[in-house]
Amino acid sequence: MERIAVIGAGTMGSGIAHVCALAGLRATLVDADPAALKRGTATIARNLDRQAGKGRITAADRDRALALIEPGDSLAAAASADLVIEAVPEVAELKGRIFAELDGVAPPHAILASNTSSISITAIAARTGRPEKVIGMHFMNPVPVMRLVEVIRGLGTDDATTRAVMELSRRLGKTPVEVRDFPGFVSNRVLMPMINEAIFALMEGVAEAESIDTVMTLGMNHPMGPLALADLIGLDTCLNILEVLHRELGDDRYRPCPLLRQYVAAGWLGRKTGRGFHSYPPRAR
Numbered sequence: 001m002e003r004i005a006v007i008g009a010g011t012m013g014s015g016i017a018h019v020c021a022l023a024g025l026r027a028t029l030v031d032a033d034p035a036a037l038k039r040g041t042a043t044i045a046r047n048l049d050r051q052a053g054k055g056r057i058t059a060a061d062r063d064r065a066l067a068l069i070e071p072g073d074s075l076a077a078a079a080s081a082d083l084v085i086e087a088v089p090e091v092a093e094l095k096g097r098i099f100a101e102l103d104g105v106a107p108p109h110a111i112l113a114s115n116t117s118s119i120s121i122t123a124i125a126a127r128t129g130r131p132e133k134v135i136g137m138h139f140m141n142p143v144p145v146m147r148l149v150e151v152i153r154g155l156g157t158d159d160a161t162t163r164a165v166m167e168l169s170r171r172l173g174k175t176p177v178e179v180r181d182f183p184g185f186v187s188n189r190v191l192m193p194m195i196n197e198a199i200f201a202l203m204e205g206v207a208e209a210e211s212i213d214t215v216m217t218l219g220m221n222h223p224m225g226p227l228a229l230a231d232l233i234g235l236d237t238c239l240n241i242l243e244v245l246h247r248e249l250g251d252d253r254y255r256p257c258p259l260l261r262q263y264v265a266a267g268w269l270g271r272k273t274g275r276g277f278h279s280y281p282p283r284a285r
Contacts, residue, residue: 001111001168005030005072005081007098009040011234011272012115013087015143018044019172021065022057022144028081030072037071044069047144078106083168085137087115090240095119096127103128111161113137117188117237118244121154121181131156135165138185139174141233149174154181183248188241191229196242196257198226202277203259209277227277230260231270235277239264 002025006017009031017040020027029044031037048062057065070077075098078084084106086098095114102112112134114124125134136152149169153162162178169176179185184192198212207215213225230238239261245254263269263276270276 001082001164002026003080003082004028005078005084005106006087007031007075007078007084007102008087008089009033009036010087010089011043011141012139012143013085014040014043015047015141016085016087016115016139017069018047018065018144019174021068022048022061023172024064024068025171026068026070028070028072028077030075030077032073034073037073041069041071051144075101075105078102078110081106081110083111083113083165085113085115087139090117090119090237090244092119092123092244095124099124099134100127103130111135111164113165115139118184118241120183120248121152121157125154125156132158133161135161136181136185137165137169138187140187147173147175148187149176150185150187151176151178152181152185153178184241184245189245192238192241192245193253195226195230195238196254196260199230199257199260199277202227203257231276231278231280233270234272235260235269236264 004020004025005028006013007030009029013029017027017029029040045066048065051057052059052062084102086095088094088098095116099112114136115138116136117138121134121136125131128134131154134154135157138150140146140148151165166176201207201212202209209227213228216222216225239256242254242256267273268275271280274280
């Protein structure tokens with residue numbers, strides 16, 4: 001695999017294109033919104049500059065990676081891709097529509113991967129005529145830093161597709177872990193109930209947001225408190241994931257906290273909007 005198309009130029013999509021280009025792969029970053037595409041490519045350039053400034057990569061590495069990234073404004077950009085990685089918002093119908101269209105655009109040999117953090121790969125694959133070549137590649141945020149990729153096989157995903165994605169993940173400097181296609185997979189099946197419970201503790205007045213996070217960082221040795229982590233992920237994304245877990249597993253322990261719903265309704269989505277459970281001045285976003 002040498003040509004990658006990444007669909008969605010947000011935080012995750014730009015991060016995925018970043019690591020693909022740094023690994024020497026030609027990466028097309030696709031978004032129908034010109035402003036989002038501009039922000040995504042600017043973010044990649046800024047993060048590569050930061051890595052070069054800290055000595056983690058050379059200036060030549062940075063320049064080579066930037067030269068390998070191409071912008072695209074439609075799914076037609078996937079017509080020559082060996083692998084397509086979808087990284088759009090966590091909305092099942094949106095992902096389904098994109099995969100149905102990609103199936104008619106991408107070449108027959110291309111693997112279609114989703115960066116979904118909770119939605120069924122089997123259901124996504126059913127929107128295509130190539131379920132054996134549909135798989136989950138769940139990267140962690142921030143993509144250039146976090147080493148894990150959850151690799152999720154749908155019911156129809158074949159061994160060759162899984163091997164190819166595991167090998168590619170290692171080429172990107174990641175550690176791939178294969179998991180079953182089950183709501184939330186492993187990462188969010190475990191993480192989201194913790195975040196949700198921290199929000200309930202805040203809503204019930206057990207402690208302030210800063211105190212809840214301090215208990216978990218200093219008492220449990222977590223690198224980041226659950227409320228700060230929710231702000232980093234995006235409160236809208238957290239809500240979408242919890243709704244999938246609650247609906248698909250039918251267990252009220254995954255019921256989204258009403259305070260989370262209220263914050264999302266208010267547009268307080270975390271770092272990306274400057275306000276979530278904590279406040280973020282422009283330099284901190």
